[in-house]
Amino acid sequence: MEMPKPDxxxxxxxxxxxxxxxxxxxxxxxxxxERETRAYECDALTAYKCPPMVAVLPQDTNEVAAVLRIxxxxxxxxxxxxxxxxxxxxxxxxxxxxxxxxxxxxGVIETDYENRLIRVQTGxxxxxxxxxxxxxxxxxxxxxxxxxxxxxxxxxxxxxxGAHCLKxxxxxxxxxxxxxxxxxxxxxxxxxxxxxxxxxDLLGLICGSEGQLGVVxxxxxxxxxxxxxxxxxxxxxxxxxxxxxxxxxxxxxGVLPVAIEFMDRPCIEATEAFAKAGYPMCEALLIVExxxxxxxxxxxxxxxxxxxxxxxxxxxxxxxxxxxxxAIWLGRKSAFGAMGQINDYMCLDGTIPVSSLPxxxxxxxxxxxxxxxxxxxxFHAGDGNMHPLILxxxxxxxxxxxxxxxxxxxxxxxxxxxxxxxxxxxxGIEKRDLMHVQYAPADLEAQMAVKDVFDPGWLLNPAKVFxxxxxxxxxxxxxxxx
Amino acid sequence: MDIKSEEDLVEAxxxxxxxxxxxxxxxxxxxxxxxxxxxxxxxxxxLYEPGALTMVAQAGTxxxxxxxxxxxxxxxxxxxxxxxxSLLGTKGTPTIGGIFAANVSGPRRIAVGAAxxxxxxxxxxxxxxxxVKNGGRVMKNVTGYDLVKLMAGSFGTLxxxxxxxxxxxxxxxxxxxxxxxxxxxxxxxxxLARAMGSPFEVTGAAYDPAAQHCVIRIEGFxxxxxxxxxxxxxxxxxxxxxxxxxxxxxxxxxxAAQRDVxxxxxxxxxxxxxxxxxxxxxMLAAKAGAEAHCYDWAGGLIWLRTATGTDVRAxxxxxxxxATFMRGAEDMRKALGVFQPESAGVARLTAGLRARFDPRGxxxxxxxxxxx
Numbered sequence: 001m002e003m004p005k006p007d008x009x010x011x012x013x014x015x016x017x018x019x020x021x022x023x024x025x026x027x028x029x030x031x032x033x034e035r036e037t038r039a040y041e042c043d044a045l046t047a048y049k050c051p052p053m054v055a056v057l058p059q060d061t062n063e064v065a066a067v068l069r070i071x072x073x074x075x076x077x078x079x080x081x082x083x084x085x086x087x088x089x090x091x092x093x094x095x096x097x098x099x100x101x102x103x104x105x106x107g108v109i110e111t112d113y114e115n116r117l118i119r120v121q122t123g124x125x126x127x128x129x130x131x132x133x134x135x136x137x138x139x140x141x142x143x144x145x146x147x148x149x150x151x152x153x154x155x156x157x158x159x160x161x162g163a164h165c166l167k168x169x170x171x172x173x174x175x176x177x178x179x180x181x182x183x184x185x186x187x188x189x190x191x192x193x194x195x196x197x198x199x200x201d202l203l204g205l206i207c208g209s210e211g212q213l214g215v216v217x218x219x220x221x222x223x224x225x226x227x228x229x230x231x232x233x234x235x236x237x238x239x240x241x242x243x244x245x246x247x248x249x250x251x252x253x254g255v256l257p258v259a260i261e262f263m264d265r266p267c268i269e270a271t272e273a274f275a276k277a278g279y280p281m282c283e284a285l286l287i288v289e290x291x292x293x294x295x296x297x298x299x300x301x302x303x304x305x306x307x308x309x310x311x312x313x314x315x316x317x318x319x320x321x322x323x324x325x326x327a328i329w330l331g332r333k334s335a336f337g338a339m340g341q342i343n344d345y346m347c348l349d350g351t352i353p354v355s356s357l358p359x360x361x362x363x364x365x366x367x368x369x370x371x372x373x374x375x376x377x378x379f380h381a382g383d384g385n386m387h388p389l390i391l392x393x394x395x396x397x398x399x400x401x402x403x404x405x406x407x408x409x410x411x412x413x414x415x416x417x418x419x420x421x422x423x424x425x426x427x428g429i430e431k432r433d434l435m436h437v438q439y440a441p442a443d444l445e446a447q448m449a450v451k452d453v454f455d456p457g458w459l460l461n462p463a464k465v466f467x468x469x470x471x472x473x474x475x476x477x478x479x480x481x482x
Numbered sequence: 483m484d485i486k487s488e489e490d491l492v493e494a495x496x497x498x499x500x501x502x503x504x505x506x507x508x509x510x511x512x513x514x515x516x517x518x519x520x521x522x523x524x525x526x527x528x529l530y531e532p533g534a535l536t537m538v539a540q541a542g543t544x545x546x547x548x549x550x551x552x553x554x555x556x557x558x559x560x561x562x563x564x565x566x567x568s569l570l571g572t573k574g575t576p577t578i579g580g581i582f583a584a585n586v587s588g589p590r591r592i593a594v595g596a597a598x599x600x601x602x603x604x605x606x607x608x609x610x611x612x613x614v615k616n617g618g619r620v621m622k623n624v625t626g627y628d629l630v631k632l633m634a635g636s637f638g639t640l641x642x643x644x645x646x647x648x649x650x651x652x653x654x655x656x657x658x659x660x661x662x663x664x665x666x667x668x669x670x671x672x673x674l675a676r677a678m679g680s681p682f683e684v685t686g687a688a689y690d691p692a693a694q695h696c697v698i699r700i701e702g703f704x705x706x707x708x709x710x711x712x713x714x715x716x717x718x719x720x721x722x723x724x725x726x727x728x729x730x731x732x733x734x735x736x737x738a739a740q741r742d743v744x745x746x747x748x749x750x751x752x753x754x755x756x757x758x759x760x761x762x763x764x765m766l767a768a769k770a771g772a773e774a775h776c777y778d779w780a781g782g783l784i785w786l787r788t789a790t791g792t793d794v795r796a797x798x799x800x801x802x803x804x805a806t807f808m809r810g811a812e813d814m815r816k817a818l819g820v821f822q823p824e825s826a827g828v829a830r831l832t833a834g835l836r837a838r839f840d841p842r843g844x845x846x847x848x849x850x851x852x853x854x
């Protein structure tokens with residue numbers, strides 16, 4: 001994985017850039033000492049590290065605008081950073097960049113139950129958005145696994161999902177408005193307390209643009225009344241294909257579960273050894289959760305179990321209490337940790353049409369043999385979002401590269417099957433050079449044209465999302481102009 | 483030119499100096515000047531996987547054909563797109579491409595999302611005649627920028643859709659509506675807000691001041707619908723009006739009419755559509771001083787019927803939302819603008835995007851704020 005060479009002219013002006021930033025921010029918010037910038041050298045894709053030239057921690061929209069204006073004038077690349085939990089390297093710095101961290105911007109600006117919305121500064125963590133409204137019976141629906149730590153800014157940048165998005169949608173379906181600062185420091189308001197854009201859907205375009213179009217400082221989010229209750233059923237099958245057919249039948253039956261989670265045998269075995277959740281040893285395990293009143297849950301679960309019985313499950317375990325629900329979820333929630341006990345792992349994020357699940361799992365099994373690396377599959381089955389976890393040994397020379405090559409093959413397979421490279425983690429640097437697999441040059445050109453409009457100098461998070469060879473001509477002029 | 487394939491579309495775009503008036507069935511009442519370019523000939527469902535809740539269809543496929551195919555599997559377009567034929571007095575066959583190009587969503591939008599939330603993938607021909615694809619046919623996809631959302635609601639100003647893939651949902655077992663009679667506007671919007679703030683999964687929330695009907699729809703399994711009906715009745719027993727219940731047939735009849743704004747179809751006058759914050763709705767409706775008005779989306783959507791030539795935006799002033807001039811004399815729609823003028827920053831981005839996607843300015847010039 002390559003990153004562009006740092007611009008020496010930018011590096012040579014570090015002192016001047018720092019001095020100018022200190023004019024608009026408190027000194028404590030401008031981090032330039034090499035020992036301290038190291039704290040920002042990577043995100044959750046820890047295989048790649050590079051300390052930034054400077055990191056800044058503004059506390060409101062005006063400060064962000066002031067920082068961006070200076071960086072724009074000085075021709076310094078800016079890498080926005082939420083909480084640094086990206087698994088795709090979305091917040092990986094370059095040596096010549098300013099990291100713009102939104103961590104100090106974590107306030108609630110307004111809660112409005114009448115209109116079912118909350119307005120927050122985007123450094124606020126995902127879980128604390130729900131925290132601000134849950135006592136009044138509301139919640140914020142998107143729930144990425146990292147929700148305890150991840151920031152709304154990063155959720156918007158990556159259009160994050162979560163286990164419950166089968167029913168509630170992902171970030172873009174729950175985002176109503178943003179305050180965004182453009183690279184030149186201009187502040188733009190898009191959307192708000194109303195639904196749907198009057199003109200072009202810029203909000204939909206900004207969400208998922210990986211911090212390349214602007215820095216979102218405030219967001220209006222849809223909040224929902226909490227359901228009366230929720231309970232899962234666990235089912236085991238001795239065949240992946242049968243489990244896939246069962247998912248399809250549940251969906252067709254008109255029950256709308258909030259989550260349908262899938263685990264394959266390697267993952268079940270690892271999880272059992274680690275968490276001892278009492279899962280059945282079988283080829284495929286499904287956890288299906290529904291919501292409503294007690295009677296509504298009973299009714300939906302009975303329908304789901306009736307469908308499951310037609311597929312000869314080896315195990316069918318309906319939760320009747322909060323304790324039983326917790327036990328069913330325990331294994332799934334510790335799946336990543338369990339795999340991590342065995343070895344280092346790389347977590348992939350492709351999406352496939354649900355119908356091609358058996359084929360894709362079979363091929364992944366075959367490739368696992370070919371590459372000699374173990375892989376376990378955790379899967380949001382309702383929407384086809386796969387998370388294959390490839391095990392490797394980071395201390396063994398060549399193992400990371402082998403793992404990356406295996407990962408790339410799996411993602412190509414997802415595209416071949418009619419799916420895509422990433423369902424909820426984003427492209428970042430991790431899948432950047434695979435974009436050619438999914439998109440033709442004209443497709444990438446259309447996307448890059450959008451960045452040209454929002455950030456003509458390509459200074460915002462420039463070395464991400466697009467293959468370096470595709471974006472080279474656009475990034476180069478900005479540097480050459482110095 | 484008769485467009486029968488995506489190649490034909492490419493040829494038509496490359497071979498013209500414009501301007502082109504891009505349309506599906508031409509039923510939505512947006513008719514910019516220019517040579518007509520219709521994708522009605524690009525028709526047919528190319529893929530339907532009921533178990534994956536996804537369908538792919540060519541842009542000119544009639545909506546009716548899609549609804550028939552979905553009904554066979556007991557599924558539907560959950561965002562409940564309205565039919566504009568009767569309200570606008572247009573002729574023609576509504577197409578699936580037209581629905582997404584205009585981001586047409588009905589009453590259920592408040593519960594399940596808009597047309598744009600259901601659109602999974604697009605193929606389109608840009609102003610230079612290049613074929614561009616974005617998104618795909620899976621429900622979770624964050625691979626690159628979301629041009630799918632950008633194309634939804636772009637009214638053919640950035641490119642001509644050739645194919646769309648979208649999410650569908652199962653039809654519920656049944657529906658029913660709770661009706662509160664005798665509330666004024668402010669009481670009705672407050673009652674709808676209470677219902678929307680409950681966990682009882684309301685899928686329609688409308689108020690018709692003419693009939694004084696404040697209507698709340700719930701859908702799902704029979705037992706669940708009757709349970710939630712009881713809970714909502716308890717919740718709204720002090721709302722101030724008389725509570726009644728409509729069964730599935732009566733409920734369906736009301737929401738079909740509500741979806742298509744049937745109340746305004748027969749009467750003359752201009753029609754405006756205002757998207758706003760629900761709690762602002764009664765105040766905005768009062769300011770508009772329309773001849774008739776009704777609310778959907780729990781107040782988030784106001785339909786106004788006004789005297790010919792009324793500048794509704796001037797009456798509303800600045801507010802959180804936007805007003806679209808849906809029906810009126812063409813010269814008045816040109817003079818006042820069909821769409822709400824944008825802030826300087828947003829307008830600059832919009833103009834920039836149009837200049838990049840349609841450098842020659844051949845698509846639907848004059849629509850969406852761009853210069854004629």
